[in-house]
Amino acid sequence: MEPAVTAKEGEMTVELEGSEIEYVSYGGEHHLPLIMRLVDEELSEPYSIFTYRYFVYLWPQLSFLAFHRGKCVGTIVCKMGEHRSTFRGYIAMLVVLKPYRGRGIATELVTRSIKVMMESGCEEVTLEAEVTNKGALALYGRLGFIRAKRLFRYYLNGVDAFRLKLLFPRRELHTSLQMMATKNENHEEMHLLQENFCS
Amino acid sequence: MAEKVKLPINPSIPSGEQTVWADISFLLDSACEGLRDGELIHGENFNLFAAMSALEIMDPKMDSGIVRRYYSVDEAIDSGAAPIPLSSDRTLDVQCVIDIMDHLLSCEATWHKGHSLAQTVFSCIYLLKPDRTTSHALLHSYCRVIRATCNLVVSVVSDARTNEEEDLFTMTYGLPLKGDGDEKCLSMLHAVEETIARQLRACKAPPSKRRVVEDMEPLQTNPDLEEEYCKALLCRIRFRKHFFHALTAMRRPQGRGLELARKHIASCLSELDSILKSSKFLCSNACGTCEDGLEDRTTASGCQPIGFDASLNCRLSAPTPPRAIKILSWIKGVEYFQKLLHDLDILCSYSLDPLLEGVLHFVIEFHKFQPDLVARAHLQVLLIHDGKLYGRDPVFTVISKAAALPEVLKDYEIQNEVLGQLGQLVINLLKILCTNAAWQRRKLGKILQDWRVSYMQLELGFKKEFREISSTLDENLCAKISKHILIWVEEQTYWIASRFLSLGFDLELYSPSEYCMVYWYMYVVFIRLAEKTHLKMLTSHETGKRKAKKKKDSLKDLARDYQIPPGVLLLQCHIYLAEALTMMLAALRNEHKVFTSLGPFNTELERFNQHFELLQKASIPDHMSFFSYEESTMNTRLSNPVMLNCFKDAQRIAKELRSSFSHDPEKMAELRRIEQVAEHNGVALNLICRNSSTASGDGEFWRSGSARDGVLGSPDGFRRVSIWVRSTWPTGMVKSSFDGDGDGEFFRDMKVRRDLGV
Numbered sequence: 001m002e003p004a005v006t007a008k009e010g011e012m013t014v015e016l017e018g019s020e021i022e023y024v025s026y027g028g029e030h031h032l033p034l035i036m037r038l039v040d041e042e043l044s045e046p047y048s049i050f051t052y053r054y055f056v057y058l059w060p061q062l063s064f065l066a067f068h069r070g071k072c073v074g075t076i077v078c079k080m081g082e083h084r085s086t087f088r089g090y091i092a093m094l095v096v097l098k099p100y101r102g103r104g105i106a107t108e109l110v111t112r113s114i115k116v117m118m119e120s121g122c123e124e125v126t127l128e129a130e131v132t133n134k135g136a137l138a139l140y141g142r143l144g145f146i147r148a149k150r151l152f153r154y155y156l157n158g159v160d161a162f163r164l165k166l167l168f169p170r171r172e173l174h175t176s177l178q179m180m181a182t183k184n185e186n187h188e189e190m191h192l193l194q195e196n197f198c199s
Numbered sequence: 200m201a202e203k204v205k206l207p208i209n210p211s212i213p214s215g216e217q218t219v220w221a222d223i224s225f226l227l228d229s230a231c232e233g234l235r236d237g238e239l240i241h242g243e244n245f246n247l248f249a250a251m252s253a254l255e256i257m258d259p260k261m262d263s264g265i266v267r268r269y270y271s272v273d274e275a276i277d278s279g280a281a282p283i284p285l286s287s288d289r290t291l292d293v294q295c296v297i298d299i300m301d302h303l304l305s306c307e308a309t310w311h312k313g314h315s316l317a318q319t320v321f322s323c324i325y326l327l328k329p330d331r332t333t334s335h336a337l338l339h340s341y342c343r344v345i346r347a348t349c350n351l352v353v354s355v356v357s358d359a360r361t362n363e364e365e366d367l368f369t370m371t372y373g374l375p376l377k378g379d380g381d382e383k384c385l386s387m388l389h390a391v392e393e394t395i396a397r398q399l400r401a402c403k404a405p406p407s408k409r410r411v412v413e414d415m416e417p418l419q420t421n422p423d424l425e426e427e428y429c430k431a432l433l434c435r436i437r438f439r440k441h442f443f444h445a446l447t448a449m450r451r452p453q454g455r456g457l458e459l460a461r462k463h464i465a466s467c468l469s470e471l472d473s474i475l476k477s478s479k480f481l482c483s484n485a486c487g488t489c490e491d492g493l494e495d496r497t498t499a500s501g502c503q504p505i506g507f508d509a510s511l512n513c514r515l516s517a518p519t520p521p522r523a524i525k526i527l528s529w530i531k532g533v534e535y536f537q538k539l540l541h542d543l544d545i546l547c548s549y550s551l552d553p554l555l556e557g558v559l560h561f562v563i564e565f566h567k568f569q570p571d572l573v574a575r576a577h578l579q580v581l582l583i584h585d586g587k588l589y590g591r592d593p594v595f596t597v598i599s600k601a602a603a604l605p606e607v608l609k610d611y612e613i614q615n616e617v618l619g620q621l622g623q624l625v626i627n628l629l630k631i632l633c634t635n636a637a638w639q640r641r642k643l644g645k646i647l648q649d650w651r652v653s654y655m656q657l658e659l660g661f662k663k664e665f666r667e668i669s670s671t672l673d674e675n676l677c678a679k680i681s682k683h684i685l686i687w688v689e690e691q692t693y694w695i696a697s698r699f700l701s702l703g704f705d706l707e708l709y710s711p712s713e714y715c716m717v718y719w720y721m722y723v724v725f726i727r728l729a730e731k732t733h734l735k736m737l738t739s740h741e742t743g744k745r746k747a748k749k750k751k752d753s754l755k756d757l758a759r760d761y762q763i764p765p766g767v768l769l770l771q772c773h774i775y776l777a778e779a780l781t782m783m784l785a786a787l788r789n790e791h792k793v794f795t796s797l798g799p800f801n802t803e804l805e806r807f808n809q810h811f812e813l814l815q816k817a818s819i820p821d822h823m824s825f826f827s828y829e830e831s832t833m834n835t836r837l838s839n840p841v842m843l844n845c846f847k848d849a850q851r852i853a854k855e856l857r858s859s860f861s862h863d864p865e866k867m868a869e870l871r872r873i874e875q876v877a878e879h880n881g882v883a884l885n886l887i888c889r890n891s892s893t894a895s896g897d898g899e900f901w902r903s904g905s906a907r908d909g910v911l912g913s914p915d916g917f918r919r920v921s922i923w924v925r926s927t928w929p930t931g932m933v934k935s936s937f938d939g940d941g942d943g944e945f946f947r948d949m950k951v952r953r954d955l956g957v
């Protein structure tokens with residue numbers, strides 16, 4: 001099962017300063033009802049509590065919540081793992097409440113997750129989005145995702161999906177460039193992270 | 200967690216011999232008390248991933264059982280959900296049967312469009328119990344023909360099976376798809392048709408003659424409605440009859456039934472017209488329900504049909520999600536069948552071209568009508584049967600013709616394992632070309648490597664093989680076989696690559712900031728394709744000429760009367776267009792910072808590698824990489840005269856080619872489009888250049904005026920600059936207004952204009 005992804009930006013009904021939004025990494029069972037409520041409200045696909053637990057228990061570091069004055073207004077749920085000999089991140093759910101869209105909250109949530117994936121040694125990130133979800137497609141397009149495939153009638157409502165993919169620069173190239181720039185400061189740390197994950 | 204409710208144990212699921220129903224709620228309750236939030240008791244082989252496929256009982260979004268009205272078909276029938284007759288009032292009975300027929304048509308169309316058979320056609324309770332309807336001849340015969348038709352369609356799609364995405368279509372587990380005696384459906388249907396036809400004649404006969412046919416019992420009790428009801432039923436029954444005949448005829452081997460099928464298709468279409476016309480009468484009879492129009496109704500009368508329950512099959516068919524699906528409206532259903540019949544008619548009028556090039560051309564043209572699964576499945580079983588083209592021509596014969604092997608060689612049977620594989624590749628290619636565009640593109644990308652490998656194996660294989668058989672065959676001939684086939688394999692490989700690339704436009708896989716690299720890739724692939732096509736033609740030309748001019752054998756003569764074939768020139772047009780578009784987009788990017796795509800996580804290199812990974816893996820073309828692309832575009836300037844010349848050349852050649860393709864309307868349309876794209880862009884390029892040269896300061900000009908509205912301010916007033924790029928190659932274009940504010944949103948008001956003729 002691969003869950004649907006929705007992120008619609010555009011409408012804006014709440015005036016807020018960027019600094020008013022607080023981003024929090026998934027912190028435990030008390031966050032679960034908040035995530036579930038958001039996803040249930042905004043996405044049509046029915047998920048059992050086990051689906052949420054599958055993601056947030058195994059990859060808590062990839063899930064984030066956005067709060068506005070104590071209210072959870074957005075969330076992202078992801079995973080990563082081996083897929084046909086590549087180590088790949090996967091964005092499973094992305095939701096921002098309607099009145100809070102168009103303020104860059106979704107972009108910030110995605111960016112945070114992707115950064116962790118990158119640091120954890122992912123070679124690429126993928127997800128599916130409905131071909132009609134212009135907001136999400138634009139958001140991911142800006143972040144460098146390409147439309148790798150079209151999936152015929154992927155959703156139960158008969159709508160096609162795009163498989164979106166973001167390929168990170170090759171590790172060797174990336175690290176060697178980084179070595180030149182930062183004299184190998186981060187290299188060991190990143191390597192360690194990857195080992196931790198694999199063990 | 201669901202609220203605790205004391206449920207009675209359902210007696211309709213009986214205890215077994217050694218089993219008995221027991222209430223374990225208290226056990227679960229006490230187990231739950233010992234658990235904290237997030238804890239899971241599980242067996243070793245049940246991890247969190249497995250837990251995801253768990254269903255939460257009593258959750259209406261997941262529990263199929265909870266939304267079910269009846270526990271079984273029998274229970275539904277006992278509750279009077281599907282009475283026979285439908286009404287003791289015979290007029291009402293006829294009306295209700297017509298509603299069932301109409302709703303079934305909507306269901307059938309919905310099934311063809313990708314929903315499960317269980318939730319659509321077989322939501323009809325009458326279909327689920329084939330023997331129950333025996334006493335109602337009209338309903339019985341109609342149910343039989345529906346089951347038989349579904350069966351026929353399932354078998355075509357199963358035979359054609361190449362596409363796992365459409366698996367749901369052939370899922371018939373647990374459904375009574377083959378009722379005993381359904382094979383006799385046509386004779387039964389015919390008998391019913393005869394009776395109603397006589398009833399129609401009887402009611403239309405003038406009173407003086409009525410006595411002759413007096414013994415005929417009318418269809419129903421209201422004489423004023425008799426004629427229209429007879430007509431409404433007849434067109435529905437005849438439609439089913441002809442549709443069944445058409446499908447049966449199309450399945451005859453080697454396309455022998457195509458001509459007959461066309462006649463039945465024509466009849467189907469005319470019966471569909473009558474069905475549509477009957478709506479007025481049926482609607483006005485079903486009192487007062489006609490006001491809201493027919494947009495959502497699944498019957499011509501607008502009445503809810505009796506005897507349908509989509510939730511009944513939930514238990515039968517595991518992949519059925521619990522939610523209800525939306526059945527197409529009756530109007531949409533009729534339109535679907537009209538479209539299907541038109542598509543099938545195109546198939547049936549196909550001449551079974553023995554040349555592979557012609558087959559490929561036909562298939563590609565056929566796709567432009569966007570045929571649905573059923574039509575595509577028929578195309579495939581027609582093209583490939585018994586491992587032969589049309590079940591008739593052995594694949595090697597097809598390849599020999601395609602590779603233009605000299606006549607003497609065509610009869611010579613070469614037993615070669617690699618050639619056998621090549622045959623399989625051709626069959627696979629044809630099958631893939633019959634699938635939906637999304638799936639097709641993925642598969643084409645994957646087989647590119649197979650074709651490449653096959654080329655290399657053939658090259659090696661030929662050398663070895665010919666050493667062995669050279670004692671029996673003229674060595675010169677061996678060399679010829681090898682040369683012809685190898686050139687053809689390469690040409691075919693590049694053809695697949697170009698199809699792969701252009702399908703990306705159809706599927707909207709490219710974003711404007713990627714157009715430049717896509718055009719560049721098309722450009723390099725087109726060049727190779729043209730080269731190989733030309734080489735193939737030259738080789739066969741040479742062989743032909745040699746034979747004719749054996750005695751003279753003058754190379755000068757050859758050179759003098761040789762002209763570049765129109766097919767190659769057409770490719771040349773595409774090469775010019777792709778080159779010019781690449782350069783234009785590159786220049787705009789280089790000089791005006793439009794189309795740049797600067798993501799925070801990667802660069803154009805990664806995007807290039809992702810889009811063309813499969814081509815690169817198969818070395819298509821050799822020695823072409825991101826760096827070749829970068830090198831050829833990084834310094835392109837708008838002032839470079841080459842791009843304008845390319846547009847001009849494309850336009851010129853397209854004009855010249857008109858006389859060569861005057862017999863082919865599709866090619867003529869393609870030429871017209873090429874001319875227009877070239878012309879429009881030539882003008883746009885001139886304009887952009889002129890404006891650029893008058894711009895004050897670097898990039899300043901592009902931000903001036905009302906650039907946000909896609910209108911450029913310029914010293915001589917408002918001017919809108921549009922460039923034309925192809926949204927599909929080569930069928931349609933995107934008109935894009937140039938919004939020069941440099942924020943990369945160049946394609947702000949992109950409009951697809953499929954027909955540039957307007």
